Amino acid sequence: MTNHIPETLDDLNVLLKRYLKSSLDHEVEINAYVPPAELRSIVDIDPPEEGIGEDQLAELAKSYLDHSVRTGSWRYMNQLWSGFSLPGLVGEMTAAVSNTSMFTYEVAPLATLIEKAMIRRLCSLAGFEGGGGLFVTGGSNANLVALMAARYRMSPESSLQGIDGRQLRLFVSDQAHYSFSKAAHIMGFGRDHVITVESDELGRMKPDDLKRVINEQRALGAVPFCVAATAGTTVLGAYDPLNAIADVCDEENLWFHVDGAWGGSALMSDQLRHLMAGCERADSLTWDQHKMMGLPLICSTILFRDPTTLLKMNGLGGEDYIFHGSDDGDLGPMSLQCGRRVDALKLWMAWKAYGRLGFAERIERLFDLAQHMGTRVVAHDQFELVAPVSSLNLCFRYVPHPDATDEEIDQLLIQARTELVRSGRLLVNFARVQGRPCWRVVLSNLDLTKELVDQAFDEIEASCRRVRLDLT
């Protein structure tokens, strides 16, 4: 069954190089949208009874790539992740070929040392000197693990005996990511018990309101257990005031989590680190390297100031067949999963290639580009920013004329965005801020230039103008 390794890899090599070359070609557009029924009719998707053999694997890969969205292209500004990382790809391919799992040093020797080294370095940047952590399956999972740790500290016995009926309350801002609500659902303390705190005009949590809602909940007999601040909110890219929130957590004796899935990478830069001031006072930090650091999905970490947190909480079982009390420093007992990918390898490769300073320089450039695009939005008669630009997110509306109604503005936006995305010229999303849609552009591709950012803005502007003419 494995006679085809050389030919298949050679064919794949040609195919992948061609795909990457075209994705990274500035002139090439992102694939135009194809509706599901049409796509199903183009590609034979059903898994067959009788296999077609291994010699068509490259054909299958080609068919897959032909119908994939070119997320490596500069035209992909839809998400908090985009672009292409060569060291990341090399790390992914190497990890896939070596196909091991992070549970024991015995089966993942260098991988274990690499993961520990990366966690140590990330912790020291976070201000958790001597802290600990792990690579996890994404920011949502990291947030869940942090909340589990917060509850475990308050009530270690809940691990064995179940939740004791205490009415736990988590506090997040009204801009926080939905993963906190999911975590409340998974952990069983209830989505209604995630209490939202008001944010200011930039989208930052208001510490006074935090204090108020904590008191309110205590007066109702509920038990606050954790405050989760956001460093880089999903829609507006805002950084919560971490020091002021840490003060409240100290006063109230609450676990302080920072969700830096998006914005935590500011820690890489001496120039931008001030955005994370106060992070060193947190108990835990979520930090996705597949977002602002451009690593391929998934590359995500949960970090703790107390290095013993994960082992105490998750070291439950497996001694009968896998963990034999080795003193090699197995990482498996710290993890919620048993099998776990070697996601640290691609970060290590990229860090070796660029160094911290290389990452810092590229992230700083993106912050400058976001300010540049913000300036263009403000200078334009028909565009208005929904909120000042805090980091790499730009949220704005097109107001065709001064008398335009909210309905007109909203309809124009949805139509212009659909037209633009379907054309393949730019893939950019919209978000709702205070209930109303706005363009939400994210500059997360580390290879963006001023020219490309200008071209993106021109594309959006042109599509708004076209739709405006159609509507009049």
Ligand SMILES: Cc1ncc(COP(=O)(O)O)c(C=O)c1O
């Ligand atoms: C602030 C924030 N936290 C958490 C997450 C979840 O991260 P992931 O997609 O890696 O699960 C996101 C995703 O966009 C986010 O913006």
